[in-house]
Amino acid sequence: MKQFAINQAKFVTSVGQGQTYPAPLACEIAVVGRSNVGKSSLINCLTNNGKLAKTSQTPGKTRLVNYFLLNNAFYLVDLPGYGFAKRSKDEQTEWGNLIGSYMSSGRPKHLLLLVDIRHEPSPEDREMFRWTLHAGVPFTIVATKADKIGKSQRVVAANKAAKLLGAPAFAIPFSAEEKIGKDALIERIGQIFADAEGQAQRAAEQELLFASAELAFAEAEAQENDETDE
Numbered sequence: 001m002k003q004f005a006i007n008q009a010k011f012v013t014s015v016g017q018g019q020t021y022p023a024p025l026a027c028e029i030a031v032v033g034r035s036n037v038g039k040s041s042l043i044n045c046l047t048n049n050g051k052l053a054k055t056s057q058t059p060g061k062t063r064l065v066n067y068f069l070l071n072n073a074f075y076l077v078d079l080p081g082y083g084f085a086k087r088s089k090d091e092q093t094e095w096g097n098l099i100g101s102y103m104s105s106g107r108p109k110h111l112l113l114l115v116d117i118r119h120e121p122s123p124e125d126r127e128m129f130r131w132t133l134h135a136g137v138p139f140t141i142v143a144t145k146a147d148k149i150g151k152s153q154r155v156v157a158a159n160k161a162a163k164l165l166g167a168p169a170f171a172i173p174f175s176a177e178e179k180i181g182k183d184a185l186i187e188r189i190g191q192i193f194a195d196a197e198g199q200a201q202r203a204a205e206q207e208l209l210f211a212s213a214e215l216a217f218a219e220a221e222a223q224e225n226d227e228t229d230e
């Protein structure tokens, strides 16, 4: 099979609380994690475009759900980060509402949960993980900034971070800086995309089946009525 690649990426739109999301696609993958964990850098790395998602702004400044269209086929979504201490209560509520409505919208087909490979997950990381389980959205854990630790420790540290989050002990070690784990993550995205397309296809086939069965049923009923009329 031809290897999956990301060869096209463009910004679509930013969505704030109460605003309309873009027309849905079969596959939508959201990038989740605390401010500064490396969400935007990861998106830029995957798309080979250093300017696509804005990086290293004042942490917490990104308050919008940013949509990117990849390969003209699926969305990669940059979600606003959490865990910025200087945030006011109002801002935290705003963040909670935005993420809450996004998570329960049925739009995300998969979440990339980002944790820093060097640090124990924060209470907010764990909270976000519980939210993910609650929403029932499949996820992949990505341990960012893997360049910051020795090569021999990366796999162990990444898996440990996943375990501390409360998940099965598996995470992809990743570095936007040194492109560590880039191929692995692109391959994973390829699988997610293929699954989502397959699911959408099956749903469409099922709908067609229902429609034709309903039609046949209505026709049979009409014929039966004709016969009793005679």
Ligand SMILES: Nc1nc2c(ncn2[C@@H]2O[C@H](COP(=O)(O)OP(=O)(O)O)[C@@H](O)[C@H]2O)c(=O)[nH]1
Pocket: 033, 034, 035, 036, 037, 038, 039, 040, 041, 042, 054, 055, 056, 057, 059, 081, 144, 145, 146, 147, 148, 174, 175, 176, 177, 178
């Ligand atoms: N060493 C290293 N630094 C990174 C990596 N990814 C992101 N950063 C840095 O971490 C900071 C926050 O990155 P950003 O992508 O804006 O994080 P976001 O807030 O989660 O979107 C920036 O200064 C980045 O340069 C990485 O893989 N390795």
Ligand SMILES: [Mg+2]
Pocket: 039, 040, 041, 054, 055, 056, 062
């Ligand atoms: Mg960002």
